[in-house]
Amino acid sequence: MLEATNKQILLLTNMYPTDRFPAKGSFVKRSAVQLVNAGFEVKVVTLKDIKTKMLEYALFYSRVVRKLLLQPASYVYIHFVSHTAVPVLFVIALRKLLRKSPHIIVSHVHGGDVHFQTNKNKLFFAVKRLLAKQILHRSDVIISPSHRYADIVRKLLMGKQQIGGFAPDKHSSDIRVICSAGVDLTKFGSVSFTKSGIASKNLKFVYLSRFEPLKQPLLTLNYLDELYRQKPEYFSSAKFYGYGSLTQELNSGIAESLMTSEKVKCYDAVPSDKVPSLFADNDAFILQSKEESLGLAPLEAMASGCIVFLSKIPAFEEFIEDGKNGFLISSKEEFIGKVEDFCSWPFERQQELRQAARNTVQQSYSSLIAERDLIDVFVDKSRC
Template sequence: MPERMRVLTVVNALALAGAEKFGCELAMSLSSQFEVQLVALRDVNLSQAEQLRARLTDAGIRCYELHKKPGPSPKTLLQLRRLVRRFRPHVLHTHSTSSDFYGGLLARANPKIKWVSTLHNKLVWPRFERLGRPIDRTLFRRADAVVGISKQTIDWAKQTYALPQEAFHVVLSAVDVNKFQHANSDKETTRRQYDVPADAIWAVMVGNRSPFKGVDVAIEAIKSLEQSERSTLWVTSIGGEHIDPAYSETLRKTLKQQPLLPVQLRPPSGDIPSVLQAADLFIMPSRMEGLPVALLEAQAAGLACVATSVGAIGEVIEDGVNGLLVPPDSPAALCAALSRLVNDTKLRKQLASNATEAAEQRFTHERMAKQYTKLFEALM
């Protein structure tokens, strides 16, 4: 019987957002085909980690949490080296900056391992631009494959890394479409949990609150709506505040000064599928994005979406077909788009229907897992 391929996935943390969530869910999708183990470098949210740990265990994936502290860590590198010696992976699969750094060092020390890095956005160590980029480029000379979650991301990678063209691949992000279409949700109960008025049009934003996510832009846009439109709308921002607590505090002060504004800030939810199933609109006012999983989830849930035309969002939304696109940092444009969706029920339903169809055709876990399986097998 041929030996099963062993894949070691390295993510920054066990978290229900972004590259971390993507890496964990991809590992679970591949676990029926390969022997997969997963390493989480640091701690972010203990309750989220507990949820993901249970799901990984159910999928037969052994998970290691290294509890890395901020900054470079020789101890973390030694821990990873021991895991590699024990597991002997054929493929080392990393996701985003920290995991790429340690994965690159491991790959250089283990030439038989095939190193695959999935890039989730175009930023590489933005706080350490002068030092970070040269180190990053040096490490990536060892990469066997670089996967971009969007065409935009891989176009940037081709200009950045000195690798042969055949090393670059595009595999679009994916979500569990079935889960978001058939969430076991009592919509009325979910809406009551979020204090949504009975007849309100409920719009949600999902993502850790930081200046990049543009929640402040959404608040300014909502302030500019007509009074009749504001009274119809209820907006909830769901996300963590650990990235920039000061930004979240500024948002709270703004809302305290506007007590009649229909906007609330809520912590991360462990049941986003039920929230999206109960909502009517999805808002993504980001100043910067890669290919945001939260937007794909909203599309899968069949929500009319309005988003900024940044990053690879334009690869997901065709303006006026399966969502509305607005320029970033423009409260006026976002206000106009929200006004259209609040006042035009037919448009809202048409965008929602087209969003579901697009998600079913382009963003399923099955499609993504097949592409990664083909890539890993081709590297052997």
């Protein structure tokens, strides 16, 4: 078998763009591209487009085991650790039994890996968190998308240790906060950011996320419908882009809403290369998630000059100063009031908010910062 070099990375993920789901895990692909551009050799193992989920994961796990045993690589880079843990833990145990040196493991945690998300099965989450904890204890570096999520990981790792034959390794993991792939400021807002010089008196809204209970697209539709009912002069249009279990219910809700079919429309998810022009064509971004580990789409919208109206949750509070670079809302009354406030501002004040939003992204969440910090993870470990 070939020997690994310190430039070889095996990327394991259940989230990666496919022909059926071009938006799925696009930030994971961008992270891989960043590493390739930095001179690393990245091999990706991910799910195939198979409609039977059990078969899809069985084939995925078998490929992971085969690659970990046969593919030369110095690093194993795991995105969504809870969904990839089973084959990785198996190979770790096998290599230990065979007295083979372990891989350097970099784990990138997200969403429901270690934090319970509402509307999810509690037993399934308990199993996921247990598996994630085992991988994280064996990771040389843990990457978290936000400081708030990093705190959740620390609390998990400080908890009571698990399990007989899978006792944690002795070393303590290095936890780093990196915005997943970051926002490419040469694509988002590079052309569209400068508005016309005329204050926005009504807004074109866009929703860009999955159609799942966690993201609350039906609540978003209710907010927009109420805005149209109470203050139609501030509403221009609304477009929903995404996919998920609530697609049919969302379309039914749109058909029953007060807004006409010309005012509100629902579309499939768009590939990542279409997102910049989508934001450029709209004025405001709205997302009322129950939970997020960070939220890349709102940051891309902020970079593009879109006004963001986000739910008042810890992840969004990490980068939004309410009324200064975006708006945090927790009720439809608050949403309507803040839309009315913004639309009453003069152009200069509206533009100050847009510029402050872009500055937030530029200072902390750009792709240049994310790429630098991600590459540092692997460069630092290659020196060890």
